[in-house]
Amino acid sequence: MPAAPQALPACELWTLAGGLHVAFERRAGPGFAFDLRLPVGSAHDPVGLEGASGVLEEWLFKGAAGRDARALQDAFDDLGVRRGGGVGPEATRIGVSGLRDDLSASLALVADVLLRPDLPEAELPVLTDLARQDLDAVQDSPPDLLAMEARRVTFPRPAGSTLAGFAHPPSGTLGGLEALTADHLRAHLEAYGQRGAVLGLVADLEPAVALALVSSALGGLRPGRQPRAQADFQAGQRLHVLDEDAEQTHLSLTAPGIAPGDRRWLAWQVVLTALSGGSASRLFHAVREERGLAYAVSASPVLLGGQGFLTAYAGSTPARAPETLDVMLAEFARLPQGLSADEFRRARNGLRASVVFGAESMRARAGALTRDVAVFGRVRPLAELREGLDALTLEGVNRFLAGYDPVSEMTIVTLGPQDV
Structure with a gap:
């Protein structure tokens, strides 16, 4: 007799008084995982201070609440937890996973980092040197x-914007790192707070207990800010970056896609899976397998500025x-002709598998909760995702x-010893 289907875990979504969104999913097991997303990333570095977010994230962990960096x-190590995160274009993330009994202490340590950092100025030269x-x-x-040049051409900083935008990596720029001071970074820290922040939490706890733990640890976090960096896409641009010493020529292509809230989002995901x-x-078959043109070829979605x-x-x-380049453009150009039945079936099955396996790991699920709230404004239940994929034809x-x-508006940036 087949096993009875298990009910999928329900998700709770709360908003603390200061604005922090908390997405909680109860899951049986001895562990926990949480993912905190603060909506301040490298694109929000002040103009002329590129690298502020990246250096600040490192500086925060150089001591807190009277503990030096080693302490x-x-x-964290004494708790046996696994810590991760980092700075992206539009957010700074802190993720922690471990045993459920250590959840409260782990939240308290993260709260110390954000609320009571020591910010030792003697560490700054070391951190800026590492960024260089x-x-x-x-x-x-x-x-x-x-990738850096492609962002500069494709998403230039709008005239008059006080935010540095998408054209530099989290490490910043040499000029920005040279200009950074402790006072600049302390002022930048004021943006890191509850407004626009999301915490995804997975653990085997009563919802009321989970909410109480988060409120106790992070409820006192400053209001913060939710800056918006404009992704002003430049269509139809062409640029070659000369690198006479390069052994390969590298190609970057960017085109408009589908926004997360659009009803065509899942259809677009199926198309991208069929493509790459x-x-x-x-792309893999036409570029690599059939012609042997490139060892690595890929296409993927990118979300910037909503x-x-x-x-x-x-x-x-x-x-x-x-x-x-010609073959890649030809593959994009024939997308309006549609997918075959086999391509559709394989792509949809691949997405189904990714939904199922992505939910297996607590850490991955906590990250998915955070991403859903930040990107879609709500948590998309696993059952809804499966039903949405099943409903696609x-x-x-x-x-x-x-x-x-996509070809009509595609921007192409290449790098190598000769123009393509």
Whole structure:
């Protein structure tokens, strides 16, 4: 007799008095995981102080509540928890996972980092030097350098904006790091608070207990700010970055996509999976398997400024880069002709599997809760995602594709020893 289907865990969504959104899912087991997303990232660095968010995130963990850097790290290690996170273009994340009995202490440590950081000024020269080393590594990595140049061309900082925007990595710029002072970073810290922040939490607790733990630890967090960096897409741009020493030519393509709240979002995800979701995908087969033009080729969605964009990358030999670009553009150009039944089936099954396996890990699920609230304004239940994918039809996806023409607005940036 088949096992009775298990009820999916219900999710609670609360908002603390200061504005922090808390998404909680109860799950049986001895562990916990939480993911805190603060809506301040490298795109929100002040103009001329590029690198402020990246350096500040490192500085926060150099001591808190009277513990020096070593004692703070020991406090996390003594709990046996796993800590992660970092700075992205639009957010700073702090993630922690461990045993349920250590949840309260883990939340308290994160609260110390955000509310009671020591911010030792003697550490700043070390941190800015590390950021400069990271910038040097970007210069030595053609794919990373290309990504930075592509962001600069595709999403330039709007005239008059006080925010640095998307054209620099979290490490900043040499000029921005040189200009940073302790006072600048302390002022920047005031943006890190409850407004626009989201905490995703998964643990085997009564909801009232979970809410009480979060409120006790993070309820006193400053209001903060929720800055908005404008992703002003520049369509149809073409740029080649000359790198005479490069052994490969690298290609970056960006086009408008579908916004997260759009009803066509899931259809777009199926299309991207068919385009670049494995060895049977269109780009992999046409570029690598059929012609041997590039070892690495991919396409993926990117969310910036509340908008969705399609980005694609390939690395090829200089001699074959023009053909690589032609084949990639041809694959994008034939999207309006629609998917085949086999492509649709494989892509939808791949997304179904990713939904199921993504929910298995507590850490991944906590991150998904945070992302859902930040991006979609709510938690999308797993059952809803499955039902949405099941409701998709080949005919519906192809109706969407009939009106989707990414090539007409595509911006292309290349890097290598000769123009493509």
